[in-house]
Amino acid sequence: MARRNEELSLLLENIAKLLALKSESPFRIRAYEEAARSISAMAEDIEDLHRAGRLTDIAGVGSSIGAKLGEYLDTGRSSYYEGLKREVSVEAADLLDVPSIGPARAKLVHERLGISTVAELERAAREHRLQGLPGFGEKLEDRIAREAARVAQRTGRMLLGMALPAAEEVVRLLRDRPAVLEINPAGSIRRMKETIGDIDLLVASNRPGEVMDAFTTLPIAREVLARGPTRSSILTRDNLQIDLRVIKPDEYGSALQYFTGSKDHNIALRQVAINRGWKLSEYGLFDAAGKRLAGRTEEEVYRALGMDWMPPELRESRGELEAALGHQLPDLVALKAVRGDLHVHSDWSDGYDPPERMVEAAIARGYQYLALTDHSRSLGVAGGLSIERVRQQRRLVDQLNQRYAPFRVLHGTEVDILPSGDLDYPDDVLAQFDLVAASVHSAFGQPRERMTERILRALRNPYVAVLSHPTGRLLLRRPEYEVDVEAVLQAAAQQGVALEVDGQPDRLDLNDLWARRARDVGVLLVCNSDAHSARQLELVRYAVATARRGWVEPRTVLNTLPIKRLLAHLSRRGRKRRAA
DNA sequence: GCCGTTTTCGGCCCGACTGTTTTCAGTCG
Incomplete structure (x- = not known):
């Protein structure tokens, strides 16, 4: 829905x-x-x-x-x-x-x-x-x-995938300057929110003037919008506004905490301080007598308030303070836990790079495996593969596996879920893939019942292992299609189908809230890049960030499995479901 | 308008910056 x-x-x-x-x-x-x-x-x-x-x-x-x-x-x-x-x-x-x-x-x-x-x-x-x-x-x-x-x-908010690289570029350009002791993005970027209003950076320094000089004269700065001793703003060549604040090293932790937010999280956190008769501000944590209790690091601030430090992705006032007080924060899935990508496109369909380059890029990332999942035949605009082309690609995948062993290339497909709920290949073709991911790319306007039944029907197909970008939204452009996501989650849990968290910056689909619900329902997730080029394999970071915002732990993420266990999972559930 | 292990009334997170003023209002995060 x-x-x-x-x-x-x-x-x-x-x-x-x-x-x-x-x-x-x-x-x-x-x-x-x-x-x-x-x-x-x-x-x-x-x-x-x-x-x-x-x-x-x-x-x-x-x-x-x-x-x-x-x-x-x-x-x-x-x-x-x-x-x-x-x-x-x-x-x-x-x-x-x-x-x-x-x-x-x-x-x-x-x-x-x-x-x-x-x-x-x-x-x-x-x-x-x-x-x-x-x-x-x-x-x-x-x-x-x-x-x-x-x-x-301007259009208002921008995608995280646009804001974060811009912020990281400034961090790269400034972090080695002698006056810069520490530098971090703050605000919604640090929390990895899907869209960003303002790009905020924080610097710890004893020499703010030098930092501001360096910041306002960066080559990427097109215009200096404001320049003060503690805060300056530039407009980049990409027309993005970036604000930078300089903080005293002693206050850096409390400032980073404060400027990271979210606002709701901060209000609730201040309340925890107030309940103890203390006061928390961006300058530190103080007791009733005004004595400073913490402020140098974020860890110090949270610890002084009786909590564990928590990753910024959790700071949305969705129960994280209670969990931190009870020392029960989730062990969030991390980017380095991802062992492979199960959704990428090559130049066989609408990708940019040939399969070899995708594989080499995956190896360079330290992956154990990669599933090539080009589009299916009905998606003409995206160069969907005919059944004959599927057979040819299978032979190529076999060759790649010989050439790159022990790295494992899975022959996959992103098969269209047709408006009827049928899949775009017959079962005997689907049976030959190592991994079948299904997704909706057409007839987005179907009424809710029809769309829901369409997707549930696809989930019942015994060859389908993954449902890709389950809600079909495009951030800032198109809302999710009408679908009963709760019913999809329940069906996925029952059928053992994994739901994707797609890392394309305009998808992030499932979103953080649905990812959390999936976790609670016991649905397996998979964090994929949906890369259309070798370079885009890095987009998996946004999928992981979205899962982290949904409190997702590595044990419920399919592609944190090492290759042997992944293959065992796929064949075990395949046998069980086809038998059923 | 909301809220309550001090409360059903009287608070509500809190400090800095800017530009306008000559002691402060407005805005922002």
Whole structure:
């Protein structure tokens, strides 16, 4: 099913924005914002909670917000939101997307100048019509003009797969400078969230001036947006904004913790400190007398609060604090635990590199095995393989196995699940593959029941070992298709089919929340790159990161198995299922 | 608007920066 949590979260965020424009009580506004965050972050499906009459169990949702959510879920509308929209210009809420524009300034320009859109704001700033307003000077106006122009052309959030390499590039360029003692990405990048708003870097140094000089003069810096003693921002050639902060070495741990977030995690963590009569900030952990208890390292901060240090991927306020307090954090799957990739394409279908190069790249990564899974015949646009081509490829795979032994090449297929639920090859062809992964690439618009039955039918095929990118979403472009994922999880558990966590940055499918649910249900997962070139084998890191965000441990990840045990697993379950 | 092993009222994470001011409001993370 398409989870509606984001939709409801957005509704509350929009209400919060309109309330801000009305200069409502900041606490009321924050209540809506916090409820929105809870709903977006929680693992449960909000529709399930609503059916169970448990909406007010959600942190930050009381009777009033609960009733509004209920109304929206029942009727698809919110009379409260619609009333607000009549009262306040909805477009004006977009002004809040412009940095340096908050509720007060948005309200002011809206009421005094009738400005409702970002484009109007930009024009007004360029025509110097803002300067007369109270609190607006030349510099602010200039800044608004630039920021509004950027917002007008940008798309908002970016993929982790775009943000992380940019951040790592800056880390590489700065880490060997003498003034840089430590440097890390912080924020949602460090937590490996699937999309990123801002790229934040943290540096520990006693010589901030030198660090800022180095940062603002980097060759990749196209423009310096701000330069201060502790914080600077650049715009890269790729039009990405990167913020860098310099921290005193003694405070680096608490600062890294603080700027890594998530915000919800930090609020909850501060509460743990407060409960002990202490205070936690980015400068350290302090007792009631103001004595500093911790701050040099993150480990120190968490330990002083009675917890184990936890990987950033867990810090989403989804139970990790309780687990850390009870010393029961999961042993997360790590990239180095992956022994092979079970989903890659070669130039036989829509990949870029020939099978040999894919194999060599896999060997170079230290893998024991690789499954070539080119597309099946009906996927014409992707060069899907005819049955004859499948036979030819089998011979090539046999040769590759001789040539690269003991490395093991599995002859696989990413076979299309046709709209009927039939697979794109007959069983006698499927029987000849070492590994069959099935996936949906067509008829995305099928109604929920039909799509669900289509996928369940594919899962019942005894040759199918993996379901690839199970929900079909493309981040920032296309939502998941309508499918009862819970039913798919249950069927996969029952049939012993592994569900993929696809590492393509715009897929990350299953996502972290479904991966966690899969873990809880006892479904086997597989972290794949879905590489379409040798270079893309590295995308498996995003699959692993997504699984880690889902609390997944190595024992439930198929491709952490060494080759012998993997082959044993595939043949054992194959025999059992064909017998059944 | 939410919330409660101090509570059903009175708090709500907290500090820095910027630009505008001349002591502070607004914004941000």
